[in-house]
Structure formats: structure tokens, C-alpha cells
Amino acid sequence: xxxxxxxxxxxxxxxxxxxxxxxxxxxxxxxxxxxxxxxxxxxxxxxxxxxxxxxxxxxxxxxxxxxxxxxxxxxxxxxxxxxxxxxxxxxxxxxxxxxxxxxxxxxxxxxxxxxxxxxxxxxxxxxxxxxxxxxxxxxxxxxxxxxxxxxxxxxxxxxxxxxxxxxxxxxxxxxxxxxxxxxxxxxxxxxxxxxx
Numbered sequence: 001x002x003x004x005x006x007x008x009x010x011x012x013x014x015x016x017x018x019x020x021x022x023x024x025x026x027x028x029x030x031x032x033x034x035x036x037x038x039x040x041x042x043x044x045x046x047x048x049x050x051x052x053x054x055x056x057x058x059x060x061x062x063x064x065x066x067x068x069x070x071x072x073x074x075x076x077x078x079x080x081x082x083x084x085x086x087x088x089x090x091x092x093x094x095x096x097x098x099x100x101x102x103x104x105x106x107x108x109x110x111x112x113x114x115x116x117x118x119x120x121x122x123x124x125x126x127x128x129x130x131x132x133x134x135x136x137x138x139x140x141x142x143x144x145x146x147x148x149x150x151x152x153x154x155x156x157x158x159x160x161x162x163x164x165x166x167x168x169x170x171x172x173x174x175x176x177x178x179x180x181x182x183x184x185x186x187x188x189x190x191x192x193x194x195x196x
Contacts (some may be wrong), residue, residue: 001085001088001089002092002190004020004022004023004189005024005088005089005092005093007141008023008165008167009093009096009097009167012167012168013141014173016151016168016169016172016173017149017151017156017158017166017167017168017173018093018165018166018167018168019158019164019165019166019167020096020163020164020165021022021161021163021164022163023136023163023164023165024082024085024136024163025087025114025163026140026162026163028081028082029137029138029162029163030138030140031078031081032042032082032108032138032185032187033079033114033138033139033140033185034078035076035078035079035092035108036110036138036185037107039068039108040066040110044068045066045067045068045108045110046066046067046068047064047066048063048065048067048106048109048117049065050150054066058151059089061066062117062118062120063116063117063118063120063177064111064112064114064115064116064117065109065110065117065177066109066110066112067109067110067116068107068108068109068189069105069106069107070082070083070106070108070187072108072190073196082106082136082187083131086104086106090104092193093191095104099131099132099191100131100193100194101131101191101192102192102193102194103130103191103192104189104191104192105189105190105192106134106187106189106190107187107188107189108185108186108187108188109184109185109186109188110183110184110185111145111180111183111184111185112178112183113122113180113181113182113183114179114180114181115145115177115179115180115184116176116177116178116179116180117176117177118176119148119150119174119175119176120174120175120176121170121171121172121173121174121175122170122171122190123170123171127168128171128195129192129193129194130170130171130191130192131169131170131171131190131191131192131193132167132168132169132170132191133166133167133168133169133170133188133189133190133191134165134167134188134189134190134191135160135166135186135188136163136164136165136167136186136187136188137160137161137162137163137164137165137166137182137184137185137186138162138163138186138187139160139162139182139185139186140162141182142159142160142161142182142184143179143180143181143182143183144179144180144181144182144184145160145177145178145179145180145182146158146159146177147158147160147166147175147176147178148175148176148177148178149166149168149173149174149175150173150174150175151173157178160184160186163179171172
């Protein structure tokens, strides 16, 4: 995995947007898709909001995806495989780049057909613990739902193909999810540092 970790880090250092294929295996991505499908069928996914507790706002004109927070307490074998992978990545990132990451938070994300998330930045004004944003795509088939990231030089669209991961600074880059034409599934989250 160090080769994949290095590719993700190196592309981030070169362009401020790290991307790498096969961050998760096709088999693990398929298992995680099954988890999302089961959760959705059981009405366990919740409408996503903007802001941080207790200031969460639900406005479907801004974002219309659904989420489910991941936690080792669920003791799901495939989610635990994902957490093991993230532990390895965070350890490697801290040892090679001295980033000081002390934790993370991740949720499943489902964009149903016609869903989107308007341009935004990931860091909360009242809580600056999110250092890096990460998205790990799970879809075998994609149509729409690209991640558009904005920089001074323009914007870049990233297709949400299974296994691909995207990595960028939470405090710096505005981004949006373009309208989906097929269901788009991912794990989305943040690598965190201690509050100042």
C-alpha cells in the first residue's frame, strides 16, 4: 500500500489535490456498496445537512445527499477493514509528512439520481479540527456526480470511479458535487488535528 499512499501524497504535493486509483480494492468497494444498499433499504441513511451541531441546516437546494456515520462500534467486518486501511494511511502520513493527524471521521454518502451538493468548503468556522478531506469512491458504474474542485487557476472535475480516492486540505479548496444521473456512493470524511 505504500506505493498507493505515496502516489496520493505526491499528487497532493504537486497540485494541492491528491488522487489515486485503487485506494480500496474492488472487492472491498463492492462490500461497502452492499452495506450502503442495505442501510438505504432499511431507511437508515439520513438527509445530510450543512454546518456543525447545534447549527446544522437541512436545505435541499444546497445539498441533497444522504449519509450514515461510520464507527468501529458497529463491528462491521468491511467497515473495520476500511478503518484498518485508514489507520495505516494516517500512520504513514504522519511519519512521512509530519501532519499531526490525531483522528478522523467518515460517513457513507449516497447521491441518488438528481442529487448534488453546491459549492462549499469543508472546515467549520467554530471548529477548525478538520485538516484534510478525503473521498473514497465505491461505484462500479458512474454517470454524472463528478467532484468539481476550484483553485485560482480554474476548476478540475474528478470522476467518481470505484476505488479512487481524493485528498485535499479542508480549509483551502472549495468544491461541489455535480448532479448525478446514477446513484453515486462513497465514503467521505476528514483527517483531524487537535483544536487550537
